[in-house]
Amino acid sequence: MPEVRDKPISLELSGITKVYPGAIALNKVSLSIRSGEVVGLIGENGAGKSTLMKVLGGTIAPDEGRVVIDGETVRSLTPARAAGLGIAFVHQELNPFSNLDVTANVLLGREMRRGVLGFLDRPSMENKVGPILKLLGTRFGPKDPVAELSLADQQLLEIARALSINVRLLILDEPTSSLTLSETNRLLDVIRKLRAEGVAVLFITHRLAEIVEVADRVVALRDGCNAGELSRQEISRDTMVRMMIGRDVNQFYEKSDHAPGRPVLDIKGLRTRAYPHQSVDLCLLAGEISCLAGLVGAGRTELARAIFGIDPVEGGRIEMDGKPLRGNSVPEAIAAGICLVPEDRKAEGLFLDFAVTENIAMPSHAALARRGFVNHAAVTRLAEASRQKLRIKASGLNRAVAELSGGNQQKVVLAKWLAMNPKLIILDEPTRGIDVGAKAEVYHLMQELAAQGVALLMISSDMEEVIGISDRVAVMCRGKINGILDRGELTEENILRLAVE
Numbered sequence: 001m002p003e004v005r006d007k008p009i010s011l012e013l014s015g016i017t018k019v020y021p022g023a024i025a026l027n028k029v030s031l032s033i034r035s036g037e038v039v040g041l042i043g044e045n046g047a048g049k050s051t052l053m054k055v056l057g058g059t060i061a062p063d064e065g066r067v068v069i070d071g072e073t074v075r076s077l078t079p080a081r082a083a084g085l086g087i088a089f090v091h092q093e094l095n096p097f098s099n100l101d102v103t104a105n106v107l108l109g110r111e112m113r114r115g116v117l118g119f120l121d122r123p124s125m126e127n128k129v130g131p132i133l134k135l136l137g138t139r140f141g142p143k144d145p146v147a148e149l150s151l152a153d154q155q156l157l158e159i160a161r162a163l164s165i166n167v168r169l170l171i172l173d174e175p176t177s178s179l180t181l182s183e184t185n186r187l188l189d190v191i192r193k194l195r196a197e198g199v200a201v202l203f204i205t206h207r208l209a210e211i212v213e214v215a216d217r218v219v220a221l222r223d224g225c226n227a228g229e230l231s232r233q234e235i236s237r238d239t240m241v242r243m244m245i246g247r248d249v250n251q252f253y254e255k256s257d258h259a260p261g262r263p264v265l266d267i268k269g270l271r272t273r274a275y276p277h278q279s280v281d282l283c284l285l286a287g288e289i290s291c292l293a294g295l296v297g298a299g300r301t302e303l304a305r306a307i308f309g310i311d312p313v314e315g316g317r318i319e320m321d322g323k324p325l326r327g328n329s330v331p332e333a334i335a336a337g338i339c340l341v342p343e344d345r346k347a348e349g350l351f352l353d354f355a356v357t358e359n360i361a362m363p364s365h366a367a368l369a370r371r372g373f374v375n376h377a378a379v380t381r382l383a384e385a386s387r388q389k390l391r392i393k394a395s396g397l398n399r400a401v402a403e404l405s406g407g408n409q410q411k412v413v414l415a416k417w418l419a420m421n422p423k424l425i426i427l428d429e430p431t432r433g434i435d436v437g438a439k440a441e442v443y444h445l446m447q448e449l450a451a452q453g454v455a456l457l458m459i460s461s462d463m464e465e466v467i468g469i470s471d472r473v474a475v476m477c478r479g480k481i482n483g484i485l486d487r488g489e490l491t492e493e494n495i496l497r498l499a500v501e
């Protein structure tokens, strides 16, 4: 177990207000938590959850309100001060130092030293980090470089980092958004263990089942205000949804009954660099929603990147509409009607300093231009239509994407690619960090695209979503497709069995 401090914690936030230009992120919000309690913090995208946690972690200063820890009012909380008080933070946005290895990242700023010269005591550091990684069941070890870790692994790294401090209050902001079922379950176990040792845990997630599993109490925010609380007995998916968005979300996974059409993408014997000794055959049909399932590291993202021409193809054939692709070229893939909504929105999907409008219109600029000039009216119309369709919450479409909440940034990524009218759309974790209401919108949109004859290939670590929306699921394991399940065969058990074989 990670080290835990004996001294219990009691914490009370009251009247916390934070105003940004154009947005009241928090409006007199209160929240309390004490040792041995797991509190779920829920709310729609942009409700103010991350902002409230950043106040507690000392990364942003509130305009008004009081933070009382262990009975004392804490003024000007800084990250160092928060850490000193035993508050550990897993941030929603990941920023590992990719030139350092795992151990150096986990213990950054808290390196162990020895001797009068203060040399790094690497063996002790690795001895500290190793057991934490084991606890989380990571595939990577203390000495591995961080540069090549997948998003899920980066998420686990961030969690390891939080667990390496002497923690009294653990804040988890969307820690499971890229984790698959088995890693998530392991994390939930860690949370239970920490609670038993007297740690307080604040847990933000849009996967409401996780809250049902571990939370003792739920606090909901809506539009920057407190929207209510639920005690352990009152917690259920429906009560949470109602409190978050003030209405029920029915028809979550509607299914329309159109027959799949002609083959759109046909892959034969495809080998990727991640698993050069395995080959993949897969045929995707027009009007069909297929899903790639598997554990973290099964090779799903690598396959998607090879189809889209980002990663080199080591062998085999890719045909789009009966015509072979040369491969290794993104422009070629786009010209053939393929688009990829990437998993890592910050690295590959978004220009954070650019306006929402710019981001959405970027790939469609050629189509929207008239005689070589950008047609601003068309660009604005497109952005406005996307905003309504996906319910993007922004104080204005001319605001920089960096100012949007995590889930709203994800919606901008989706909008950008959907605007291209693709024939095949590959969605890598499309609903990562998106709230329930907006998820229903995304699923609806996927159905609409399928009904129009688009082929969809989704990669998702959210088992509920995989089962809910897919017509067919190809389960990958160590670089090869272990089996394909039809809609009638889709159960968690069937998928997991193929994923671990």
Ligand SMILES: Nc1ncnc2c1ncn2[C@@H]1O[C@H](COP(=O)(O)OP(=O)(O)OP(=O)(O)O)[C@@H](O)[C@H]1O
Pocket (backbone or CB within 6 Å): 020, 021, 023, 024, 025, 043, 044, 045, 046, 047, 048, 049, 050, 051, 052, 092, 393, 394, 395, 402, 403, 404, 405, 406, 407, 408, 433, 435
């Ligand atoms: N740096 C900033 N500048 C301007 N507005 C901001 C900034 N950071 C956050 N906001 C706004 O504050 C509001 C709350 O954002 P916050 O990130 O706390 O939402 P959230 O509840 O964490 O949402 P999500 O579920 O999408 O992560 C949003 O309207 C957001 O646009």
Ligand SMILES: [Mg+2]
Pocket (backbone or CB within 6 Å): 049, 050, 051, 092, 173, 405, 406, 407
């Ligand atoms: Mg957030």
